[in-house]
Amino acid sequence: MVHIxxxxxxxxxxxxxxxxxxxVSKSMIVNSFVLLYLIIGAVSSINSQLFTKNLxxxxxxxxxxxxxxxxxxxxxxxxxxxVHIFFLLGLNWMETNHYLFLSMLINSTGTAVIAxxxxxxxxxxxxRDFVNKQRLSKSKESFRSLFNMNPKPLILMKLADFEIVxxxxxxxxxxxxxxxxxxxxxxxxxxxxxxxxxxxxRESRMKNYITRQQITPDLEKWSLLNFELIEYLDHTCxxxxxxxxxxxxxxxxxxxxxxxxxxxxxVRNRRSGMEFIQEQLEASIEFILMFIDINNLxxxxxxxxxxxxxxLIKTCCELIHKHLSKKDHLFRLGGDEFIIIFxxxxxxxxxxxxxxxxxxxxxxxxxxxNPYQISASHGLHHYKPGxxxxxxxxxxxxxxxxxxxxxxxKDRILA
Numbered sequence: 001m002v003h004i005x006x007x008x009x010x011x012x013x014x015x016x017x018x019x020x021x022x023x024v025s026k027s028m029i030v031n032s033f034v035l036l037y038l039i040i041g042a043v044s045s046i047n048s049q050l051f052t053k054n055l056x057x058x059x060x061x062x063x064x065x066x067x068x069x070x071x072x073x074x075x076x077x078x079x080x081x082x083v084h085i086f087f088l089l090g091l092n093w094m095e096t097n098h099y100l101f102l103s104m105l106i107n108s109t110g111t112a113v114i115a116x117x118x119x120x121x122x123x124x125x126x127x128r129d130f131v132n133k134q135r136l137s138k139s140k141e142s143f144r145s146l147f148n149m150n151p152k153p154l155i156l157m158k159l160a161d162f163e164i165v166x167x168x169x170x171x172x173x174x175x176x177x178x179x180x181x182x183x184x185x186x187x188x189x190x191x192x193x194x195x196x197x198x199x200x201x202r203e204s205r206m207k208n209y210i211t212r213q214q215i216t217p218d219l220e221k222w223s224l225l226n227f228e229l230i231e232y233l234d235h236t237c238x239x240x241x242x243x244x245x246x247x248x249x250x251x252x253x254x255x256x257x258x259x260x261x262x263x264x265x266x267v268r269n270r271r272s273g274m275e276f277i278q279e280q281l282e283a284s285i286e287f288i289l290m291f292i293d294i295n296n297l298x299x300x301x302x303x304x305x306x307x308x309x310x311x312l313i314k315t316c317c318e319l320i321h322k323h324l325s326k327k328d329h330l331f332r333l334g335g336d337e338f339i340i341i342f343x344x345x346x347x348x349x350x351x352x353x354x355x356x357x358x359x360x361x362x363x364x365x366x367x368x369x370n371p372y373q374i375s376a377s378h379g380l381h382h383y384k385p386g387x388x389x390x391x392x393x394x395x396x397x398x399x400x401x402x403x404x405x406x407x408x409x410k411d412r413i414l415a
Contacts, residue, residue, distance in 0.1 A: 034069050035079050037061060042087035049094040055104060058087060059111045066119035070126045076119050084112050143232075153242040157183035158235050159197075165237060174242060176215055186225070186240065188212065196227060200238065204229045210245070222249040262332040264310060265317040273331025273339055277391045280341065284385035287341050288350050291398035292320070293406065294336035295375040304371065316376055319360045323353055339395070347382060354378055377406040 041061030048054055065076070088105060095101040144166070147154055153171035157164045162183040171177070175185070187193035188211060199206050206227040213223050224243040229236060260272035268276070280287055294316050301309035313336060320338065321330055329341040342350050361374050379401025381394050389397075 030069060031071065031075055031079070034065055034071060034076070035083070038065060038079055038083040039086070042083050042090065046087065046090040046094055049091065053095075053100070055108055055111075058108060062111055062115040063118065066115040067122060069119075070123055071119065073116075073120045073123055076123075077116060080112050080116055084109065150241070155183055155186070155240045155242075156230075156232060156237050157240070159200075159229065159238050160236070165232060165235070171242065174215075174221075174244065175213075176219075183238075183240070186213070188214075200227055200229055222246045265314055265332055267317060267321065267338075268329070268331030270331065270333055273329070273333065273341075274391055276329055276331070277339075277341060277394070280343075281383075281389075281391065285343065286384050287343050288345060288347060289381045289383060289394055289398050290340040290342065290350060290354070291333075291379045291381075291395065291402045292338040292340065293377050293402055294338075295377060295406070295409075296372070297336040300372050308372070312370075312372065312374065315364070315370075316361075316374060319364070319374075320357055320376075322360070323356050333395075339398075347380065350380065375409075377402050377409060379403070379405060 038061060041058045045055045045058035048057065062080070065071075065079075069076075071079075087108065091104055091108075092101060095104065147156070147166055148168045150168060151170065153174040154166070154168045155164060155171050156166040164181050164183050167177070184193065187196065192211070196206060196209065206225075209225045209227065211223055211225060213221050215221050222245045224245045226241045228239045230239050231237070260269060261267070262269040277289070294313060297309055297312060300312050317330075317332070317338065320340070324330055324340070327343045328345075329343075331339050333339050342353075345353075358375075361376070364370070365373050365375075379398045381398040381401065383389065383394055
């Protein structure tokens, strides 16, 4: 009867507990149930003295309450104390054997003390765990709040498989993402990704990494990335913040262009051209260098003015540039002198190129558009790897060849 009553009371307790919303009400229900359950255990063991003379029911319930119910130690001490006094009074009334009663008193009291110690330890551990979880929950909430409020695009992804854990609104807009769940898109290629991850594993962070990212097929951005390893939700994650430096890189490219482009003609200037020749020498690349000198520039300047001289230079440059291929490189050495570097061309092809340029000169001269004649002299040097020549040596030899051509031209005019 006692056991059936206990089961029914337990079912009623569960139903009442679930129906209540208030934390205070639930606490009262739990305390009432524990007290009632302890009394049932005590009564059951007192009753068993008529038959088996054991304390199993009471002892099991004492230990079960200690292990299962996270009650406040003060409350459980009151419950244990009150029920245990009731139990001892009932046991003394049922048991006439003084020595057996004393043995049961010692065993039950010892069990009650042990059960209370277990309850106290479990409560302490549970409270500490609860507090830690609360702190962790608040930390996660604070982290998420700061993460989403950060004005920079932020992405948090797992180090193991690059699964994106968090991504703020700024990152979604910057990278034009919808439901992407893998952060591999941040890296231009596999080699770059492995280099970055290797450095992160060694140093835990990587600052000011500049990369060019293809956002969409039609949109490319320059980004400055900062990487840092952090622990989040029991996973080692990579926190990445992004700064858009596209405008800076475009301005930088514009400055480089202005620093390497001749203002008058729009082709490479002397510095840029000399650097290009030096690069070919260091890479042991074969090329043909053409040294070009515009004829009669001084006469045009003196007769028609420097603006006409500038127009002569620009016109010559445009006609030359018109016949160049993508692999040919033209730059202005200075004044009326230009250099062309031909890659992967034979001398015969270069001579055919110059013949086409001179043909355009003749067409323009016969048109009568300009009051002066346009012409230029050229000299060639065929550089082959293994030759111990400097840039100045190559230019000097091509210049000498050009003067030979210029001298022959003057001799024909005088004849």
